[in-house]
Amino acid sequence: MQKKTKKEENQFLNLLCNIILPSFILIKLSSENYLGAFWGLIIALSFPITYGIYDFIIRKDVNIISIFGFMSTLLTGLISFVEADKVWIIVKETSIPLLIAIFMLVFKKKGLIFFKELFSQIINKEAVLTRITLRQYDSIWTKYYSAMIIPFIISACLNFILAYLIIESQPGTSSYNAEIGKMTALSFPVIALPSMIILVIIMIFLFKEIGYKTGLKFEEIIVDEKK
Numbered sequence: 422m423q424k425k426t427k428k429e430e431n432q433f434l435n436l437l438c439n440i441i442l443p444s445f446i447l448i449k450l451s452s453e454n455y456l457g458a459f460w461g462l463i464i465a466l467s468f469p470i471t472y473g474i475y476d477f478i479i480r481k482d483v484n485i486i487s488i489f490g491f492m493s494t495l496l497t498g499l500i501s502f503v504e505a506d507k508v509w510i511i512v513k514e515t516s517i518p519l520l521i522a523i524f525m526l527v528f529k530k531k532g533l534i535f536f537k538e539l540f541s542q543i544i545n546k547e548a549v550l551t552r553i554t555l556r557q558y559d560s561i562w563t564k565y566y567s568a569m570i571i572p573f574i575i576s577a578c579l580n581f582i583l584a585y586l587i588i589e590s591q592p593g594t595s596s597y598n599a600e601i602g603k604m605t606a607l608s609f610p611v612i613a614l615p616s617m618i619i620l621v622i623i624m625i626f627l628f629k630e631i632g633y634k635t636g637l638k639f640e641e642i643i644v645d646e647k648k
Contacts, residue, residue, distance in 0.1 A: 447602025
């Protein structure tokens with residue numbers, strides 16, 4: 422029987438709803454001449470929240486990173502609506518990736534399962550397990566699991582620096598909305614991209630070790646989508 426694969430996420434729609442549209446609305450349309458600070462924030466936050474719900478309904482897939490991302494968006498709205506001190510948005514931006522790192526450390530077993538499932542679509546596990554035992558395969562993942570926490574710690578540090586440098590206004594103002602929009606726009610190149618590069622480097626080393634232990638070439642370890 423063919424293994425049923427999960428519906429792939431639309432990456433363009435993800436980028437559009439989580440970064441491009443919210444950033445544009447917060448920076449360009451939150452002034453008093455357009456939507457205003459309150460409605461600008463409401464409409465901007467509605468895109469990532471609606472997308473998160475839509476993606477869950479369509480793909481029936483939820484994980485700890487998705488949950489923390491959804492919570493981050495809701496907390497941004499809450500901090501803004503109650504007009505809490507700007508220091509809380511800096512704390513929030515820093516704490517989300519830090520909480521993911523702590524979760525990974527405390528719940529190591531669940532974290533390992535999550536990462537193995539995350540990459541199960543690209544690793545030809547059947548071919549790998551013909552050369553090594555399941556215990557050996559799991560031991561390789563355990564070895565590199567701790568390294569996978571590093572991108573989240575780096576993300577927390579970069580989030581703090583970015584929020585500290587950009588957020589100057591108090592919540593509830595158009596200038597604050599524009600700053601949140603700027604921070605959202607910069608979050609991908611400044612935070613997400615470096616973290617992804619580090620994760621890719623870790624995965625390359627993991628694949629190399631699998632190849633060394635099994636004798637398989639890289640293209641034999643990776644699932645061939647054409648088959």
